[in-house]
Amino acid sequence: MSQTFVIEAVMIAIYGQLLNPDKPVNYIVPYTTIMELYEFAESDEPLMNSPLEDREVRNRVQELIRYLEEPLNKKKIQRCLQMPWAQSSGIVFSDNVQISVVNALDNAYYGESFDPIETELILSSLKKEAPMLTDQFELIQRMIEAKVPVQVFDIEDFSYALEGTSPV
Structure with a gap:
């Protein structure tokens, strides 16, 4: 049985170790974070401090976009966009990794303390009863x-x- 985590799509592109776990993992990714991938790909602002790392991450973002745009994967994503909070069937990345896209909606419940993407991540974690992964220490502190x-x-x-979470 796989463990489930809620995460932003760009984090999967930035952190390669997320695609090579020792155990089966399902990442739940809010659809708006997939749309952010396109913004990151088109932006001139650096994603990383080092130009070499920035180029590598941009290449991974482009690879992730291409993979998600493959016909079968795109169809799975489009199907979940028909209803609020619908979740796509798993998009397989490897033997141990699959991604499920959720059509999350920001209901402004946490709007005062968190931006819309952060709110969608929090609400997705709550609805799917899954822990969240992030690299944003400030977000963790605010939570x-x-x-x-x-x-x-x-x-x-x-x-x-x-190791520390129970399979979902």
């Missing part, structure tokens, strides 16, 4: 301060998260 009832892990603690 703790706001007493958001979601288990959240820093991506640097991904191995620990795999």
